[in-house]
Amino acid sequence: MADLRVEVAGVPFKNPVIPASGAFGFGREYEKLYPLSRLGGISCKGTTLNRKDGNPPPRIAETPAGMLNSVGLQNPGIDAFIEQELPYLRTKDVTILANVAGSTVEDCIEIARKLEGTAVDMIELNISCPNVKEGGAAFGSTPQMAAAVTKAVRGATSKPLMVKLSPNVTDITAIAKAVEAEGADAVSLINTLLGMRIDINTRRPVLRNNTGGLSGPAIFPVAVRMVWQVANAVSIPVVGMGGISSGKDAIEMMMAGASAVQVGAALFADPYAPLHIIDGMNAWLDEKGIGSVREIIGTVQPW
Amino acid sequence: MSITQSLYPIIRKQNLARGVYDYTVHCPDIAAEAVPGQFVHIRVPGFQLRRPISICGIDRERGALRLVMEVRGEGTEVLSRINEGELIDLLGPLGHGFTLLPPEKKAVVVGGGIGVPPLLGAISHYGNNGTAITGFRSASAVILQDDFKAAGARAILCTDDGTAGERGFVTAALQKLLESETPDIVYACGPMPMLRAVAKMAEEKGIVCEVSLEERMACGVGACLGCACRTVKNGVEGYSHVCKDGPVFNSREVVL
Incomplete structure (x- = not known):
């Protein structure tokens, strides 16, 4: 049994596997299947200042080795998160990441202030949602804007701050360096890649939003590449995600430079995916005689 | 109410009409909990998303569920080739009957x-x-x-x-x-x-x-909010979700 504990920006995780924001709600549904305490952490559904309805359906389309979604940040708002979800989650003995998505910089500041003094262990600032018109990926599309929103939120919170980056940019390392310079304690990547499917019989996009975010095994190699590039460009920790569905995928992502991993689309094929990934990592580490998962972080030896 | 996910044996398979298959699956834990109108979420080998299939019959004594599905696309085509004696991966029972x-x-x-x-x-x-x-x-x-x-x-x-x-x-x-x-x-x-x-x-x-709805679905348990449908609750219009709030809705509370 290897030591699976990791730390990201001073926040301890009992193992490196965290269900990704948007795939796991606030944990209530999956708790019917297994205790949340077995997870490294939970990245909660992206939460905005006010309740948000999300996009019209269809919101889901299947793709080769993956899927598109255009949920559009449907959520009950930050007050409902703090009053109705957090009291339940804090009893579950699991590290809690609040995923914050503002449509303006002012919104992001206000949400961060509301989270001060709560049981949230870490803020994950989402500057990369591809499915909303305001804020979202627009914040994450240039180093200047990413820096500005990070600086504003940094000034509004004493909690560890992780910024979630979009892959839909020319140079993700420039964005990562910009948010590091403004005080981000960690970065998480990648959010979904912007995609589209068309029903050739109706000539209509499958998604009512026309475009959506691509996730699943199809994007795993892109995610590994971007995590590797970012890990080499910044000195803050990186949390890697994008198409991880097995323990070996998670090991690969950590070798690329991730200190922990998030798991999203894999939950839809296998609701127990996070637990199977934890078991798979443990088995691989034992087989190789590696005592701690921390020993593999960033150990890829590039040609 | 508990939800179970496992591999279960198909104990009977019949072809009811062109492209329509009738499966009896031995899944005592799901059968013990299921009520009419609920569904199971079936994993399709090689595909990312499960397929929601409504429950046609519940035989608690035999611990079996009857599932009737139609081939509609590539995923259900793969499901239709799973035969008697083979195993099928079900998550369920799900939703509101x-x-x-x-x-x-x-x-x-x-x-x-x-x-x-x-x-x-x-x-x-x-x-x-x-x-x-x-x-x-x-x-x-x-x-x-x-x-x-x-x-x-x-x-x-x-x-x-x-x-x-x-x-x-x-x-x-x-x-x-x-x-x-x-x-x-x-x-x-x-x-x-x-x-x-x-x-x-x-x-x-x-x-x-009461109407039973369908929508393109991902998690099946109410977490991902993918399978949205328009509803009116207490005079307020918003989105509910077919997998958790449905698939059965009172016709007066859903915008059809």
Whole structure:
């Protein structure tokens, strides 16, 4: 049994596997299947200042080795998160990441202030949602804007701050360096890649939003590449995600430079995916005689 | 109520009509919990997303569920090639089933095509007090008529081309029935225009109507918010989710 504990920006995780924001709600549904305490952490559904309805359906389309979604940040708002979800989650003995998505910089500041003094262990600032018109990926599309929103939120919170980056940019390392310079304690990547499917019989996009975010095994190699590039460009920790569905995928992502991993689309094929990934990592580490998962972080030896 | 996910053996497979397969799966833990109107989420080898399939029958004694599915695309095509004796990965039971009144009440189910199977479980509850109005394209697509009769229900069959039963849509048959009878509840599952028409007829008569919806779905448990449908609750319009709040909704609270 290897030591699976990791730390990201001073926040301890009992193992490196965290269900990704948007795939796991606030944990209530999956708790019917297994205790949340077995997870490294939970990245909660992206939460905005006010309740948000999300996009019209269809919101889901299947793709080769993956899927598109255009949920559009449907959520009950930050007050409902703090009053109705957090009291339940804090009893579950699991590290809690609040995923914050503002449509303006002012919104992001206000949400961060509301989270001060709560049981949230870490803020994950989402500057990369591809499915909303305001804020979202627009914040994450240039180093200047990413820096500005990070600086504003940094000034509004004493909690560890992780910024979630979009892959839909020319140079993700420039964005990562910009948010590091403004005080981000960690970065998480990648959010979904912007995609589209068309029903050739109706000539209509499958998604009512026309475009959506691509996730699943199809994007795993892109995610590994971007995590590797970012890990080499910044000195803050990186949390890697994008198409991880097995323990070996998670090991690969950590070798690329991730200190922990998030798991999203894999939950839809296998609701127990996070637990199977934890078991798979443990088995691989034992087989190789590696005592701690921390020993593999960033150990890829590039040609 | 607990949800289970596991591999379960298919103990019987039948081909009911072209592209329509009837599976009996031995899954005692799911069968013990399931109620009519709920669904199971089936993993398809090689595909990212599970396929939601409604429960057609629940046999608690044998610990078995009956699932009737139609080949609609590549995923259901793969499912249709899984044979008797092989294993199938089910997650369930999921969602919110039909509201069942005391069995002495009068109930009518109205179903179109592959919307028919989930209605069998609901109408079986009412024995001789049930009526099943079901519609299909033509005689070759007709399924489950003997099962409705065996459950005690009066079966009114409609086909679009008149090759079996009455010629015409289920809505016309329902209209006719409502001229002489007032059931206590109507359950409907099928294409959206059919659901709209059935709900309108029931509401005009002041009869409770429940509709079973479908939508493109990911998690199946209410976490990802993918399978949204428009609903009105306490006068406020917003999105509910077919997997958790449905698939069965009161017709008055869903925007069809």
